[in-house]
Amino acid sequence: MKRWVWSLFILALLSALPLVVETQFYLHIFILTFLYASFANSWNLIGGYAGQLSLGHAAFFGIGAYACAIGSVKFGISPFIGLAIGVIIAVLVSAAIGYPCFRLRGPFYTLSTIAFAEVVRLLTLYWRDLTEGAVGILIPFKPGVANLIFSGKVPYYYIGLAMMALSTFLCYHVERSRFGYYLVAVREDEDAAEACGIRSARYKLYAAMISAAIAAVCGVFYVQYMLFIDPEGVFNLNVSIQAALMTIIGGAGTWLGPVVGAALLIPLGEFLRGWLGGAARGLHMAFYGIVLIVVVMVIPQGIVVTVKNLLKTKATRKVEEERR
Amino acid sequence: MRRNVLEVKDLTRRFGGLVAVDGVSFQIAEGELMGLIGPNGAGKTTIFNLISGHLLPTSGSIRFLDMDITHLKPPAARCLAGIGRTFQIVKPFGGLTVWDNVTIGALARHPDMGEARERARQMLEFVGLWGYKEVAARSLTLPGRKRLEMARAMATEPKLLLLDEVMAGLTPTEISEVLPMIRRFAEEFNVAIIVVEHVMAAVMRLCEWIVVIHHGKKISEGTPKEVTKDPKVIEAYLGEEAFIA
Amino acid sequence: MISYTFIQVLISGVLLGGIYALISIGLTLIFGVIKVINFAHGEFLMLAMYFAYWMWHYWGVDPYASVIVLAALLFLIGAATQRGIIQPLLRSPASMQIFATVGLSVTLQNVALFLWKADYRTIQTAYQASKITIGELAIGYPRLVAFVGATAMTIIIFWFLKNTFTGRAIRAIAQDRMAAMLVGVNQKRMYMLAFGLGSACVGVAGGLLMPIYYVFPTVGTYFSLTAFVVVVLGGMGDIRGAWIGGIIIGLVEAISGFYVPALKEAVYFAIFILILLFRPSGILGLGRGFEEVAQE
Amino acid sequence: MISVKELDAGYGDIQVLRGVSLEINEGEIVSLVGANAAGKSTMVKALSGIIKPWRGQVLFDGVRVDTLEPHEIAELGIVQVPEGRRLFPQMSVLENLLLGAYTPRARRDYEKTLRDIFEMFPILKERQNQLAGSLSGGEQQMCAIGRGLMAKPKLLMLDEPSLGLAPILVAQVLNMVKAIREQGVTVLLVEQNVRQSLALADRGYVLENGRIVMEGPSAALLADDRLRQAYLGM
């Protein structure tokens, strides 16, 4: 129960923050952190729990964002309906792509996801009439709840916070549910999972669909916040890499991992860009790369699990030592 | 009369030109313990894979509890039908705790998390791993992992349990601990158990009935006594009388 | 109807294919032996091209003359990557190897961006605009050199793998690691050699490409995705497959570029996905060691 | 020539060998027999350096070799013909044989060795350009043995050479083992086919569950009923 108390406490703390913090820039960083944490949560479902290493997740993010932007700018549809459409398209596409691609293993699955995201990017460039191609879509700044556009940061802050809290809660719940157990079982050993009565293909597909849905929601939030979207910005390989990066650094397959990863990397990245300015401009991405290599080689399980292990009660450690 | 659980008829499986399993038939009843033995590469594990659905047969049929499961896919469906198995090379879900491992098995019958965990607890107590419930499966010792696999398979509440070399690599003391446990599976849960095993002494002590496979064919079957006396079996294991010397 | 234009398109496609083959050979070699996909392969190409550029810029070395040095440099980089990053991760899950090389790729790209800025650097040589004309058809000299270079490299590497003790040892370790160790092959050294050799190929490619293209920090991404496509098409680990795959993708790109220019990349990525799904062993079906990794 | 002292070995944390000691003298054929999974192959792998012993020593001509890498052991002349042959299936017979002579010591006069081997196995000469994967089982075994001999072994370890062969071929292969010994190569023969291999060997060791349970001259072992028990459990 303590866990709940603490979660609520932190949530309350974060909720109270905008009352104290007046600098919009800080709120902006929090909003970005919430967004990326949610996006990383989405990646975590398929990449962390189900162990399917996708580097094409930007496609779903982009599909959500574009569906909403096209809907509101071209057809005057409310962004709420755009959101629904984006989620539905993302889910359908993820099912259509996931089903055949799950047969591929290791690097081949990863390659196929990269190729898939590229195809989506190229199609976006190609369907100019709908997407404005490389020009991108500008959303007119018309504040209002109906348009899901706000003039201040605070509404975005709370929506972002809710998005992160919900997706994290979802991951938390998944981790403790039959569904989550099944995903992890499939990741750890597919044959053994089947022998335990788990239809591995089906559960991977479910995970891909839920994950795509969350990614699409993140995309919608992104576009409503940025009010501008272009293929370079959302379908970039770096977008997919970042989602994976944060999850892996935080701890793939743990509900807290993506949040920790995002909370570390986003502010750090903003800080590095501001501070490294001048002499070391642009080095923050190189820094990300090095961190990734180091994490993979030194603490492949990520920060959360490593810290957890350090904190393990003596009793558990004793048992483990006895075992060895 | 005990009810027949599994009936295998003329089971055949080819890999390219190689006939790994060649027209094998046998059957097993509730609560029965059967040994499936044979020299290296005889095709025992292939037979297990055919029964558990990890492979599909080229010809022949498999009946399980009055149901034709010859082509039932995927393997998960067979588990849900009531066939549990372990793997020759143990496949625990390494990153998960012991309790979680068995819980995953139990979830097959108890969708409710609480029930599944309770069920898993019972199985862990049964195999004597309850004390290690929070330990990561991969840090268990080999005998521990073998027990874990059995507990996980039993947690799916099978009517038929396939044990693939659960005693290989264990010391005689460890084996003598495992034997009664397997016997209790059969007795207390009324499950039919087929054992593939290389530790002959253990198989002979454990099983009521032995089927001997050689080069994919069934060459003999009977009680342990009958089988060990069978010249065909001796030849399969020890080779023909020397004729070069 | 085969018009002159169409033939010219085909010629362009084959020449472009040569360039793709050039870059893909190293990738496929590394995969074939170590079963690791080097996601930083494109960045290695970028490094090679920068080296070629600096050598031309400071010492006036013709890029064609610098290929030997480039190959040696890249060999060292490749061997060091294998020793320092891949070897410690050999027993880790494939995902860890993927992320290590992805991390390397991100790092190299951004360090290059920092050190050398985003400027496009080109070199000027006397021959780079010259061409061979046959009737109305034109074949650019540098592209022809790249094509011939790719073909020669395919042949040389193929010969090396076939006819030398070391080459056979590399193939042996790719086919059966344990058996190769038993005949006395030093696994670690062969892995370093294979990674080095695969990277050396990209060094040669850098030298041969410099008269045609320009170098900038993200030039690798222009080629690496295509190289993945080529390698999968040709069959992972198959040197000849990489050559043929390169030519095919070159042709596909040229032809689709002529008819549906905006979608030409989409066309070959679609081919890529289809190949992965339906014929993962590649066109020649020689991509050994692939099925075990690729499919259930 | 080889002496193994109190060797423990296994995979991961699975212990297979428990305190095994054995001796092989120069020019002998020693047979290592035992039921499936008794630890025979593990023994051979430990000798080749494929797995590192946990405890104990392996001395080769008085020098410790258990700490060496597989390729260094191969260079010393301890050569294994692995279970299941493990040929390089995508390479020709000739390439497989040449790879046998990969170590510098063997490479020096590999052409002569190759001629000798072609003389010994004419069928390999005939098939030298065929892919090894396309050979029949018996031919593959000969190719594997040929590959082992190309390394100019001082000790040749044959792991289950008769596995999966028809009886007539088994006899042929085992006869070859005799011929190899006559060329001055010491042989460690690991076999399921107890009767035939013991008939061929000078001495034998019986492994059961990772321990040596019997040892002695072959004839004595063959006569002992405990041998059958070790295999069949009763």
Add this chain to the structure above:
Amino acid sequence: MRIRLMSCLAICAMVVSLGFVGADSLAEAAETVKIGAIYPLSGNLARLGEESYRGAELARIERNAQGGVWGKQVEYVVADAPDTNAARSEAERLITRSNMKLLLGTYSSSLAYVATEVAERNRVPFFEFGAISDPITERGFKYTFRTCAPASGFGTIAVRVIAELAAPKMGMTPKDIKLAIVYEDSLYGTTCAKYAKAEAERVGMPVVANEPYSAKTNDLSPVILKLKAANPDAVIHTAYIADAILFSRQAKELDFDVKAYVGQGGGHSMLDWAKAIGDVSGFLNVDFPQFKINKAYTPGLDEFIKLYEDTYKEPPHSGHSLVNYFGAKVMFDAMEKAGSLDADKIREAAISLDVPEGQTCTGWGVKFDPKTGQNVRALPYGLMWTKDQEQVTIYPPEAAVAEIIVPMPTWRERGQ
């Protein structure tokens, strides 16, 4: 227990990082006027971003030497924005944390979209000096002002150069000239090409080919072969540097010749392009003012070049520095007139500026459209490359220093 620790860790990490970011907020110094400057100074856009920034910086140095604005020294708080996400963050940071009341930038259109949007929401005036995409000033923003020519101007001038200068020399009317438009398919190329097409249609010039391609391509021969098949008299090409080089090299290989070839800034403005191709005499280009221009039309240009060379010890890389220099000067004038950094006063002052063409260092006049904030007296120039790899101004006639050469030499005539 565990959860608590982890959560605390996460929160701490965030707060600590924020603290670091916070540390760089500069102490307010009363005697300086601070303006936020957003440019891409790292990443792929850095090259021209840096060049643009230099121009703005020179204007500041000059202004400070002359006594600054309202007698106070001007200081820039510079932010690096390599991509749109960063542009948004940096704009937020400058406005809400560093309390900037005025922003300038950005060189790149997508960065401008995002940065101006943030500024507008916060009622902070934004002076855009270099980004050309038209929609930047078509969103009805009250506080966004663009001093430079928009993309539509590029397309228009490109067609006018062909129609007004080239056509008479070729003995043709604009309606006879078969025009091909080819462009890289990102924001920049697409926009320029769109306006070129519109202008061609307006003057009745038939467009026989309209070919987009990806600037990331490795091979342009299919595009060139398609153009060749369409057999145009004139080509308008919008490209970045990489594809400009690739296109020209492959055009040379494939002997693709036209009578008039007009680039639209970007790659065709760069000396690197000329160097990579060799003989580029006769190639036309539309761009911001370059340095070979009728000096009578551009008073102050020489002083700018001198200032640049004195400050950076090298000649300007491109006209980007010049237009940013021009833009900053206009901005300072507006500030001076407004008397304070109050957004509405700045707006009022900017709109009231009125400078005719031919009296500034760029030759551009100053007159902001009150509806859009676009400087309506800024149009790009028609340029031509010479044998010495220099660009001379050929259009408009008042600014011209050379005559157009049509038809331009064929590749064969160029030799090599």
